[in-house]
Amino acid sequence: MDLRLCYLFTGLAEEQLNRISSAAKEVSMVKDQRIFTGGNPAFALHILKDGAVELMMKTENELEIPVAILREPGDCFGTSALMPAHSYSLSSRCVREGCFLIVERSVLKQIISEDRDLGCILMTNAASFFLDRLNQARQELRIHFATLFKSFYL
Amino acid sequence: MDQGNEIRVETRGSVTLFEIRGDVTVVSEPFLKEAYKNASQEGGIKSLLLKFDQNAYINSGGIAVLIQILSETKRNNQQVVITGLSDHFKKIFNMVGITKFAKIYGSVDEALKALPDDV
Numbered sequence: 518m519d520l521r522l523c524y525l526f527t528g529l530a531e532e533q534l535n536r537i538s539s540a541a542k543e544v545s546m547v548k549d550q551r552i553f554t555g556g557n558p559a560f561a562l563h564i565l566k567d568g569a570v571e572l573m574m575k576t577e578n579e580l581e582i583p584v585a586i587l588r589e590p591g592d593c594f595g596t597s598a599l600m601p602a603h604s605y606s607l608s609s610r611c612v613r614e615g616c617f618l619i620v621e622r623s624v625l626k627q628i629i630s631e632d633r634d635l636g637c638i639l640m641t642n643a644a645s646f647f648l649d650r651l652n653q654a655r656q657e658l659r660i661h662f663a664t665l666f667k668s669f670y671l
Numbered sequence: 672m673d674q675g676n677e678i679r680v681e682t683r684g685s686v687t688l689f690e691i692r693g694d695v696t697v698v699s700e701p702f703l704k705e706a707y708k709n710a711s712q713e714g715g716i717k718s719l720l721l722k723f724d725q726n727a728y729i730n731s732g733g734i735a736v737l738i739q740i741l742s743e744t745k746r747n748n749q750q751v752v753i754t755g756l757s758d759h760f761k762k763i764f765n766m767v768g769i770t771k772f773a774k775i776y777g778s779v780d781e782a783l784k785a786l787p788d789d790v
Binding site: 571580582585653656657663667 | 694729736739742760766
């Protein structure tokens with residue numbers, strides 16, 4: 518799979534992509550398989566190759582709220598492996614059988630320490646993505662507040 | 672990924688049907704609000720049937736948008752029913768309490784039968 522499909526690797530040179538590609542391992546998944554659980558140590562970055570994965574967030578009463586669906590090759594998840602506290606912020610499960618690549622945190626750390634430019638590009642891409650997600654979360658919050666406000670005052 | 676929704680609006684008797692194409696997220700808000708506003712202005716809405724794609728994904732943002740619409744329909748005394756959801760989302764809608772405001776049916780025909788005939 519062309520790792521350029523993953524937003525994290527946008528702007529990397531061929532050689533840099535090859536380094537990450539060499540470190541990636543392919544893992545199969547079956548429908549309804551739990552891939553990782555929120556709160557657990559983030560041991561690897563995951564990159565979807567085939568199939569589909571759902572990201573969920575657990576609430577107090579054990580309900581798992583759907584957060585996102587990943588369907589395209591190159592969609593990545595488990596990005597908490599890139600940054601402290603290295604703990605998955607969401608849970609993930611397979612919704613359509615397929616496979617994904619993992620790049621272990623320790624290996625990524627090694628690659629980044631040897632190539633600071635690569636690390637900078639990765640983090641810049643991650644920051645841009647998270648900002649977009651933050652804006653979406655704010656929109657969601659705005660909608661909830663608008664609904665609450667109308668319920669109480671109108 | 673989030674590209675907005677095409678919403679096909681149809682009237683069946685006294686029921687306004689919104690056929691919502693694609694995933695439902697915060698990006699869906701302007702599309703749903705526009706469809707609701709237009710349908711309200713054109714012929715008025717007595718009952719509303721929301722039909723989703725079988726493979727649609729509805730995330731927490733989409734749920735927020737739906738709750739917003741449901742609070743509006745509640746204020747306007749409009750009955751709402753839902754069809755087209757996968758079993759996964761039927762379960763989620765039930766757990767978040769949406770089914771207290773809008774019942775879920777297995778098909779459009781089933782949902783239409785459940786709605787009262789209007790005079």
